[in-house]
Amino acid sequence: MNKTWNNRAWFMVLPVLLIVALNAVIPLMTVVNYSVQETFGNNLFFFEGTKWFEEVLASERFHAALGRQIIFTMTILAIQIPLGVIIALAMPKSGVWASVCLVLMALPLLIPWNVVGAMWNIFALPDIGLLGYGLNWLGFSYNFTQEAGDAWFTIILMDVWHWTSLVVLLAYAGLQSIDNAYYQAARIDGASTWSVFRHIQLPKMKNVLIIAVLLRFMDSFMIYTEPFVLTGGGPGNSTTLLSIDLVKAALGEFNLGIAAAMSIIYFLMTLLVCWVFYTYTMKGDEA
Amino acid sequence: MAFDLSWMAWTWHTAVFFIVIACLIAAMGVWEYVSPGGGPRHGVLGLNTTRGDRLFISLLGSAYIHLAWLALASGPLWWATVLCLGYAVLVFRFV
Numbered sequence: 001m002n003k004t005w006n007n008r009a010w011f012m013v014l015p016v017l018l019i020v021a022l023n024a025v026i027p028l029m030t031v032v033n034y035s036v037q038e039t040f041g042n043n044l045f046f047f048e049g050t051k052w053f054e055e056v057l058a059s060e061r062f063h064a065a066l067g068r069q070i071i072f073t074m075t076i077l078a079i080q081i082p083l084g085v086i087i088a089l090a091m092p093k094s095g096v097w098a099s100v101c102l103v104l105m106a107l108p109l110l111i112p113w114n115v116v117g118a119m120w121n122i123f124a125l126p127d128i129g130l131l132g133y134g135l136n137w138l139g140f141s142y143n144f145t146q147e148a149g150d151a152w153f154t155i156i157l158m159d160v161w162h163w164t165s166l167v168v169l170l171a172y173a174g175l176q177s178i179d180n181a182y183y184q185a186a187r188i189d190g191a192s193t194w195s196v197f198r199h200i201q202l203p204k205m206k207n208v209l210i211i212a213v214l215l216r217f218m219d220s221f222m223i224y225t226e227p228f229v230l231t232g233g234g235p236g237n238s239t240t241l242l243s244i245d246l247v248k249a250a251l252g253e254f255n256l257g258i259a260a261a262m263s264i265i266y267f268l269m270t271l272l273v274c275w276v277f278y279t280y281t282m283k284g285d286e287a
Numbered sequence: 288m289a290f291d292l293s294w295m296a297w298t299w300h301t302a303v304f305f306i307v308i309a310c311l312i313a314a315m316g317v318w319e320y321v322s323p324g325g326g327p328r329h330g331v332l333g334l335n336t337t338r339g340d341r342l343f344i345s346l347l348g349s350a351y352i353h354l355a356w357l358a359l360a361s362g363p364l365w366w367a368t369v370l371c372l373g374y375a376v377l378v379f380r381f382v
Contacts, residue, residue: 026295029305033296045296050357050364057358268350275347279334 028267034260041254052261062262064237065245072241073220076159080216081209083160084167088175089197091168102172105165113162117229120158124230144231148238155227155239162226163216170212174205207281214277221270242266308346315342330382341382345375 035052037045056062087105092098111119126132126143131154135142144150182200191199224243227233233240233248240248246266250259315338319325325337336344349371356367 029301030295032304033298033301036298036301037296039296043293043296045298047298047300053354053357057354265354268347268354272347272351275343283334 031260031263034256035264036257038257048257052257053265056258056261056265061237061245065240065242068238068240069221069242072156072159072223073217075156076163076220077213077216079156079160080164080167081213084164084212085171085205085209087164087168088171089201091172093176102169105168105172108162108165109169111162113225114229116158116162117226120154120161120226121230124154146235148235151231151235151239155230158226158230159220159223163219166215167212170208171205174208175201178204210277210281214274214281217273217277218270221273311342311346315339332382334382336382338379341379344382345371345378348374348378 034045036047036049038048039045091101091105108116123129124132124144126136126145132142132144141147142150144154178200182204183196186196186200222243223241224247227239227241228244228247231239233244237245242262246259246262249255249262318338325339327335327337330336334340349368352371352374353364353367356362356364356370360367
């Protein structure tokens with residue numbers, strides 16, 4: 001069959017290109033411009049070359065924030081992905097309770113990020129918060145405003161509470177798409193629950209789980225509002241993740257050059273990981 | 288109405304950087320026009336890539352090479368750029 005090529009259809013993409021240019025490309029260009037200059041305000045800039053990049057790459061502060069960020073992201077991925085799959089497996093497949101579970105699961109996702117931070121701040125306060133007071137009452141010495149370990153425990157718990165639902169919903173959608181014939185065949189073969197999970201459910205959920213990992217990686221790697229409202233990056237700098245450090249540099253210290261260089265390095269890291277995940281997903285689909 | 292772009296803090300260095308990237312994308316468009324289909328290939332990374340993918344891999348890799356140069360090496364940054372050109376040639380040839 002001869003196809004008729006009509007490249008005028010590409011004009012349909014122009015509005016999207018315009019929006020992306022305005023909200024992504026132009027700000028990114030400005031950040032690149034800032035990253036090679038120094039400013040003291042009044043729109044006056046002085047060219048500095050690659051100085052800010054060299055400073056950021058050698059900066060212990062940046063290395064520490066990056067290290068904390070990687071630990072945070074890996075920890076929440078290691079908890080949320082298995083937990084999300086377990087909850088999705090335990091949820092009813094149909095009926096009223098399936099709907100009830102889905103609504104309950106969706107609830108944390110509907111709460112604005114700053115509200116989540118404020119809620120958990122009050123919830124975890126050692127003198128009046130249910131969590132903080134309860135832990136101290138049980139004999140644990142817990143104070144997230146003074147102890148770095150407690151602050152980490154609280155932000156991880158908060159993130160798990162807020163975002164595991166997303167993994168659950170994606171995994172549940174993946175499970176629902178599995179044809180019943182696979183389960184019937186497994187029953188005939190006398191397959192164990194583990195075998196059904198390992199050889200039917202997990203392979204069928206692969207693509208949605210890759211999307212879940214990608215979304216959770218990007219969101220957690222760029223997280224700002226919730227830990228900022230909960231701990232403000234403290235105690236000390238113990239929960240100062242990359243975004244919080246970036247905002248401190250840009251707005252707190254008005255080091256626009258350093259903040260811009262940090263942003264570009266941060267952007268390149270996110271871009272690389274997303275590309276690897278995307279390529280892996282596409283490769284899986286081609287196979 | 289005057290179109291004020293001073294807030295973007297342009298320098299000729301960054302302008303050249305973006306012009307080069309825009310020219311590369313335009314050149315890819317011309318290449319696609321002259322030889323349609325994107326030149327798909329199964330390269331050494333085990334991936335199916337087109338010319339656009341190879342340009343992306345070249346640009347992303349070049350950014351990392353420049354950063355690594357700034358972090359680890361002491362010579363002029365131009366050497367990193369030359370290294371990136373060699374890297375891009377390898378990517379377009381084998382990836």
